[in-house]
């Protein structure tokens with residue numbers, strides 16, 4: 395059976411979720427692989443959310459927020475932009491490929507951009523294969 | 535009243551927990567008034583077969599320190615669970631995996647290659663590495679099987695209480711022993727400390743605005759004695775770590791490294807610590823953020839110093 399990536403999308407309510415909605419309303423075709431979780435702001439996304447998603451069987455995690463300067467709460471996306479690089483540096487040590495976790499900015503008017511990010515990420519993860527979290531040895 | 539029967543054991547640990555137990559000093563006399571120690575490999579000569587012969591649930595309390603990294607430790611943990619009414623994970627290794635738990639960045643193969651073949655001072659032309667079974671003329675020799683991952687005690691057996699710390703502070707050990715002696719035990723699952731809030735709650739340093747432009751390693755600076763260490767750019771885990779220790783490290787100008795495990799309610803201590811550290815970075819510029827993060831050389835070793843096996847991912851992925 396061919397591998398269908400499972401991606402958890404964590405989208406901020408004010409821009410990115412609306413952007414995803416626009417992609418749908420405009421009948422854009424895009425990969426159905428992202429399961430969307432709506433949060434109020436990308437600043438709400440704790441690193442533990444990303445880890446929890448990976449631990450629970452996600453092959454990738456996509457975090458989307460408003461463009462810098464546009465966050466509904468002024469600074470939340472800057473916070474996300476500080477956490478994500480540090481989290482990714484830590485994940486690299488843990489053997490998690492860089493492409494599995496991604497932070498992007500999508501505004502409410504960027505339905506196209508949402509669709510292309512989702513397509514692109516789905517393809518990348520399809521190439522990487524499933525995220526099996528194990529130690530590569532015989533006894534766990 | 536019959537005396538309590540107490541067992542103490544060490545698994546993947548360093549021996550520091552035994553020192554921690556002895557730190558109770560003369561209070562140990564109070565302990566032996568009410569308790570008999572029936573098993574304690576570091577101090578008394580009782581064999582595994584003696585423990586095996588003990589009836590089920592005949593030990594009142596077992597203080598178990600160390601993580602589970604090989605088959606012997608797993609076997610003894612299961613045996614002691616069966617023999618003991620109350621099982622306590624004693625110390626950071628039993629609780630979260632501890633320092634030995636950082637070996638979860640590797641697996642059996644990569645550890646054996648490094649230790650037995652690659653280290654610069656090793657000469658091992660025959661590539662001899664430990665085998666669980668070896669045939670010799672006299673018969674078969676067995677040693678415990680080394681696992682790929684270190685596991686916590688709770689991942690191995692049912693645990694009733696946790697006494698955290700690396701090693702547990704004397705006051706924490708005594709708090710638990712007093713509860714045991716008096717029979718006033720907290721609800722099952724309790725992490726026994728004087729303070730369920732963060733180490734910061736125990737710490738006397740002044741806290742103000744946390745905005746950090748540069749992180750330092752401890753040898754790179756001498757911190758100002760009265761201000762929060764994190765505010766000065768030291769990676770202090772106090773904010774994510776359960777208190778009750780009395781904050782001895784920050785008082786000695788050293789950042790907390792997190793040995794008491796996560797504060798109540800946090801499931802992944804490292805992720806919580808990472809989140810807090812990233813949040814105090816004083817920059818909105820991606821390039822500058824990257825430069826500041828560069829100073830954090832070893833995120834896993836910093837954020838999961840004592841808790842990698844207990845973290846959400848548990849170990850590194852190795853292909």
Ligand code: FES
Nearest residue numbers: 406435459460465
């Ligand atoms: S509200 Fe969209 S990132 Fe803060």
